[in-house]
Amino acid sequence: MLEHVTGDDVFAEILMLRTADARAIVLLESDSDCAALDSHILKNNARTLPTWSKSALLRAMTLVEERRIKQIVGLADRDFDGVLFAVRSMDSLIYTDRYDLDATILLTGNVLERLLASFADRDSLSSHLASSGTSAADAVIEMAGPVGYGRYVSIRDRLEVRFNDFPVHACVDRDTGTVSLSLLAGVAVSRSRQPACERVEFARLIRDGLKRAGNLGQYCSGHDLAAAISHMVRTQWGNGRVSKDLIERSARAAFDCESLRATEFYEKVNIWALEADAAIWAC
Secondary structure (H helix, E strand, C coil), rough: CCCHHHHHHHHHHHHHHCCCCCHHHHHHHHHHHHHHHHCEEECCCCCEEEEECHHHHHHHHHHHHHHHHCCEEEEEECCCCCCCCCCCCCEEEECCCCHHHHHHHHCCHHHHHHHHHCCCCCCCCCCHHHHHHHCHHHHHHHHHHHHHHHHHHHHEEEEECCCCCCCHHHCCCCCCCECHHHHHHHHHHCCCCCCCCCHHHHHHHHHHHCCCCCCCHHCCHHHHHHHHHHHHHHHHHCCCCHHHHHHHHHHHHHHCHHHHHHHHHHHHHHHHHHHHCCCCCCC
């Protein structure tokens, strides 16, 4: 039922909370986002509140600004805002540094390094990175990036190709250990109800676009990155089966104050809080 929660529902909950709780409120898109940031919130001064979708968060923040409700801030996933869609301009709306909060967490500070220290075999990891001449972060982005770019192409061209909970491992070529665009397109199209594109054409669109895509990190969702890390730990970084869900949960737990302070949204929230006479961060 939570997918049916609207921004008007969230706004009504804000008004109800305000009758008994004067703390500032940080709106986030999901309960997992709240769990990632709750340990960094000054509990006596602020609290998080999930909206269950980006559309609900944006609608609730629109109502907050129209009604001039004080000490409410929204942290929205960037997704493709600023690339395919206009960035919503509101004084109390802040975007994540990367595609979403999980991607921001995984690629900020030393979170990825700490994850790999726990889940990867040190010698296998060092050997693979040395032979490929890359960093762990770049290796993960190289695997997750084409998936994210495929999602971008589908949305841009309105192709209705499904990328939710995408199985990144299914499009990795077993011989090369890299993503095959043909496999990627085939998996994506086969998972879609009524795609407006065939596998071969979709692969061509992705291949042509990647030549001028620039930084692939901007296309990577947290789910895709976690799936790529899980696959690489299992197949190239030598330490058995580690699920995508475990990677995501562990990343949120590893997101310490030092990593939080390294994000752009941390400082933007501080600037908002100063102007709103609020206190948010415990860090």
